[in-house]
Amino acid sequence: MTQRIAIYPGSFDPITNGHIDLINRASKLFDKVIVGITQNSKKSAFLSIDDRLSIASETLGHIDNIEVMSFNTLLVDFAKAQNAQVILRGLRAVSDFEYEFQLSGMNKHLNPSIETLFMTPAEQYANISSSLVREILSLGGDVSHFVPKPVETLLKKHL
Ligand code: ADP
Numbered sequence: 508m509t510q511r512i513a514i515y516p517g518s519f520d521p522i523t524n525g526h527i528d529l530i531n532r533a534s535k536l537f538d539k540v541i542v543g544i545t546q547n548s549k550k551s552a553f554l555s556i557d558d559r560l561s562i563a564s565e566t567l568g569h570i571d572n573i574e575v576m577s578f579n580t581l582l583v584d585f586a587k588a589q590n591a592q593v594i595l596r597g598l599r600a601v602s603d604f605e606y607e608f609q610l611s612g613m614n615k616h617l618n619p620s621i622e623t624l625f626m627t628p629a630e631q632y633a634n635i636s637s638s639l640v641r642e643i644l645s646l647g648g649d650v651s652h653f654v655p656k657p658v659e660t661l662l663k664k665h666l
Pocket of ligand 1: 517523526595596603635637
């Protein structure tokens with residue numbers, strides 16, 4: 508039988524409890540979920556690709572059917588190369604919708620055989636974003652409710 512494979516792409520700079528909640532949910536729906544970490548050309552990265560990869564692998568190591576990879580090609584090409592049928596994206600609020608809608612439309616145009624699927628996190632994670640985590644941290648705030656412990660440790664070291 509064909510394996511159901513989803514790609515969850517993003518900058519994950521850093522991975523947060525919101526991302527992890529979504530990955531946990533998706534891991535129950537798919538045979539395999541590939542967390543695809545990209546260097547977003549519009550954003551300058553806070554953590555290096557290597558740090559983002561290792562911290563995501565460390566915090567997701569307990570889930571069997573998760574793979575963490577980086578990629579720098581077109582998302583639909585990466586999905587095809589990994590035999591993934593689905594691109595998974597998270598929706599937190601209406602503000603996410605417009606960009607995500609546009610992105611899914613473009614990706615559908617680029618490869619109509621790959622579906623974009625949206626999932627929402629549990630309520631308590633809906634306000635977490637990597638950019639706010641970075642900002643709070645840079646101002647000396649406590650981010651322990653937003654990221655797993657190893658991420659917090661790495662972020663503090665990074666500062
Ligand atoms: P990108 O730079 O591609 O937006 P992010 O790492 O910021 O990547 O996010 C990756 C995906 O995870 C996006 O679909 C984003 O909407 C979603 N996401 C981010 N934070 C959360 C959260 N707290 N809960 C659920 N989904 C989230």
